[in-house]
Amino acid sequence: MHGILEKNRYRTIWISDVHLGTRGCKADYLLDFLKWNESDVLYLVGDIFDGWRLRRSWFWPQSHNDVVQKLLRKARKGTRVVYLPGNHDEVLRPYVGMHLGGIVLADEVIHETADRRRLLVIHGDQFDGIVRYARWLALLGDFAYTAALAINHWYNLLRRRLGLGYWSLSAYLKQKVKNAVRFIDDYEAALADQARRRGIDGVVCGHIHKAEVGKRDGILYCNTGDWVESCTALVEHTDGRLEIIHWAETRALSMLSHG
Numbered sequence: 001m002h003g004i005l006e007k008n009r010y011r012t013i014w015i016s017d018v019h020l021g022t023r024g025c026k027a028d029y030l031l032d033f034l035k036w037n038e039s040d041v042l043y044l045v046g047d048i049f050d051g052w053r054l055r056r057s058w059f060w061p062q063s064h065n066d067v068v069q070k071l072l073r074k075a076r077k078g079t080r081v082v083y084l085p086g087n088h089d090e091v092l093r094p095y096v097g098m099h100l101g102g103i104v105l106a107d108e109v110i111h112e113t114a115d116r117r118r119l120l121v122i123h124g125d126q127f128d129g130i131v132r133y134a135r136w137l138a139l140l141g142d143f144a145y146t147a148a149l150a151i152n153h154w155y156n157l158l159r160r161r162l163g164l165g166y167w168s169l170s171a172y173l174k175q176k177v178k179n180a181v182r183f184i185d186d187y188e189a190a191l192a193d194q195a196r197r198r199g200i201d202g203v204v205c206g207h208i209h210k211a212e213v214g215k216r217d218g219i220l221y222c223n224t225g226d227w228v229e230s231c232t233a234l235v236e237h238t239d240g241r242l243e244i245i246h247w248a249e250t251r252a253l254s255m256l257s258h259g
Contacts (some may be wrong), residue, residue: 008037011114012236016045016123016206017226019088020064021054024228025152026248027063033233034070034246042079043109045073045206045224046086046123053088075102082106086123086207115240117201117220124205124223125258128189152229166248168229184208188223192216204234211244216231 015033019025075081081103085092092100096107097169108122156166195203202220211225211232222242225232231248258259 008235010037010039010235011238011240012040012041012043012111013037014043014045014121014204014222014224014234015227016086016224017047017209017228018049018067019047019053019226019228020049020067021059022050022228023059023150025050025064026227026231027061027067027229029247029251030067030227031063031070031232032251033245034067034074037233037235037245038077039235041111042071042074042081043111043204044081044083044103045121045204046084046125047088047206048083048086050088051091051221057236057241065192071103072101082121084108084121084123084139087125111204112241113236113242114238117240119220119222120191120198120200120203122191122203122205124187124191127187128207129193184210188212188216188221192219192221195219211246213242213244 015030015072018027018030027079041226049064071081081098083092083100083103083105084107085096085105092105096105098105108120111121112120113119152168159165191203193207196203196217196219202222204222205226206224206226208223209226210223210230211230211234212221212223213234220242222234224234225244230246233245233247235243237243
């Protein structure tokens with residue numbers, strides 16, 4: 001992938017919901033992001049690989065292996081890498097507190113920004129009632145989501161050939177379906193309430209694949225997004241300012257020339 005940017009250096013980077021092991025994973029975009037963006041601390045906020053899908057059928061191309069190697073290399077070269085397993089990579093949860101190739105495994109972390117705000121970093125499935133209390137429904141939803149991603153993949157191949165930009169079907173559906181919107185609102189409220197009850201300033205999470213930085217009743221709510229649809233990461237600048245990076249849009253011209 002040809003570079004049109006200079007390397008960016010951040011105090012902190014958060015990424016989540018990569019879903020390595022699935023055909024929807026945008027591993028090439030993520031590899032490009034990891035190449036051009038460095039940080040003192042890198043948080044992997046869950047669902048980095050998809051154990052649910054891998055148990056059903058094995059899919060692990062070289063690009064997915066390259067992502068793992070790139071993360072391990074960052075840890076070796078001095079980046080503090082913290083992995084907070086989610087529900088799709090829950091197989092790692094029994095190993096919380098251990099180190100894996102220099103990567104720290106944790107259930108949750110309190111991160112302090114450069115401007116002294118304290119943020120709870122957690123995947124977030126713990127606050128999703130469907131995942132916690134109706135796992136069969138979550139698995140059914142996962143199947144429907146996979147089907148939507150497959151449709152989205154072929155649709156965007158056609159758009160690329162026509163010289164059009166990337167478009168996310170599932171992101172569109174989430175905005176349009178009232179129940180999904182209500183679920184997202186309830187999820188954000190539950191996480192903000194958890195931060196408030198702990199007396200901390202905000203929360204950074206993943207899980208619902210909807211990138212955002214905003215306030216909920218005075219509590220900072222940040223969601224990293226994902227790397228199957230939106231290709232987003234949350235970054236902290238050296239002054240503590242937080243920003244969502246939309247990498248697919250940032251690198252669209254480079255990706256087109258590469259393809």
